[in-house]
Amino acid sequence: MSGMDMLNAAEQRELQGRMERKQMKDFMNMYSNLVQRCFNDCVNDFTSKSLLTKEEGCVMRCVDKFLKSSERLGERFQEQNAQMAQQGGMGVGR
């Protein structure tokens, strides 16, 4: 069903390498989206050049909440995906 099933060992190794570079890039993107989102939502006072206590608290809770959300969404995403694969072979990936 999926393109990946047709790869031989050498091709899978090459793909593996690319995926590792991609994972690193994805992590960096996730990190910088996280920073941008939490900075945007929490930091709004530019009368000082240091973070206010309440801004820092907001950023830390924002990061926590965002990581927990991503984890939960990841679990649900995989479940939905597995479910679709069962119902009529329309799954994503393998």
Next chain:
Amino acid sequence: MSGMDMLNAAEQRELQGRMERKQMKDFMNMYSNLVQRCFNDCVNDFTSKSLLTKEEGCVMRCVDKFLKSSERLGERFQEQNAQMAQQGGMGVGR
């Protein structure tokens, strides 16, 4: 005028291949922007886990409208571009 005119046959073939991969990527980007836009604008009720009838209708009209818009914008884009190429050789691409 354009860089592309100076490519020999082998170079054009290589470019062609890259462009095909790019087209595939562009299509996927277009598709996921479309989904994100229409989901965002049409789905706002999270008291149920299935799409409401009115949400589904909204998504379908949104997709239609977005595809028609893209098509119209594509035609105008090419016209403008051709027009600029005539007026003083400042066209895009070939």
Next chain:
Amino acid sequence: MSGMDMLNAAEQRELQGRMERKQMKDFMNMYSNLVQRCFNDCVNDFTSKSLLTKEEGCVMRCVDKFLKSSERLGERFQEQNAQMAQQGGMGVGR
């Protein structure tokens, strides 16, 4: 401290080439973000197909202001980065 210090001459040349392509890409991205931002903020009248005088003025000031902002931000970014490198070797890049 940084990964770049461990590259030999050939590796640095290869990296250099990639960085030049990246710079070109970055410049293009900067340019198109600039256009999009200024178009978005300044052009809101679609009863005519030519720019109004006030729209054109707004776009020009927007571009100026955006370039000056980027320049100032670039200077501060490098200062902060150098400062972090001094305090405990946590700088970015070299």
Next chain:
Amino acid sequence: MSFLFGGARPQPSSAEKIAAAEAEIEMVSNMFNQLVDTCTRKCIPETYREADLNKGESVCLDRCVAKFFEVNVKVSEKMQGEAAQRQGAAGGAGGGMFGGS
């Protein structure tokens, strides 16, 4: 991402097969990134009073994933339907920027 665009055609070269598999993975990964972006904006208020997900936020995220998948299926079915129609009509007016094979 075979559920989106139907079955694959025969693919000859090794580079093409890797590129196709890579594109498939990238598609899934993009879809997940957009899901995270969209569903957190829909379900998580921007005040961040607490570090944990509360019950309402958790349930909202779960439903958002289900609806996001449903929208993806509907949209891809619609686009496959239209692509089939266009191929049937063979040479209509359309195309624009996205008409190409």
Next chain:
Amino acid sequence: MSFLFGGARPQPSSAEKIAAAEAEIEMVSNMFNQLVDTCTRKCIPETYREADLNKGESVCLDRCVAKFFEVNVKVSEKMQGEAAQRQGAAGGAGGGMFGGS
């Protein structure tokens, strides 16, 4: 995209020529994607009462394209003018992140 940044300089290697042509195409394609994004946001209300473009929306899209091109020309002229000035001044204060080569 020669209308944006003036004529090309002599380009030696084959890889460089392909990269330049690729960059040119990518620039056009990015510009089109931004045009779609911007003009649909300006011209298409987010309610989607009908699947077709109505007269007002269609005209708005057409004018939006014309204005988007006009802005691109103005901005690129401005930036070329400033680049020329900078080269003339040879070693002023500026630079920042975007001053390079």
Next chain:
Amino acid sequence: MSFLFGGARPQPSSAEKIAAAEAEIEMVSNMFNQLVDTCTRKCIPETYREADLNKGESVCLDRCVAKFFEVNVKVSEKMQGEAAQRQGAAGGAGGGMFGGS
């Protein structure tokens, strides 16, 4: 970007070293681009009455950079702390999409 994710591990092949250096530069460049995007939105009003930065805008940009760095340091410390905890716990429940490697 060593201040973000701690020291590097030994890296064997040449291609890997170049890729790592490239990733580091890309990280810095992404961070700068986001800084520009975020801080101009926070500090520059969308009316553009004047082409120059006024005093208030300039000071706002400077402070925005300082705060953006401070947030980056705090967030990266937090994430390193959590990564260390997870490695200590060795095989907890978590993971999701970002638990890998």
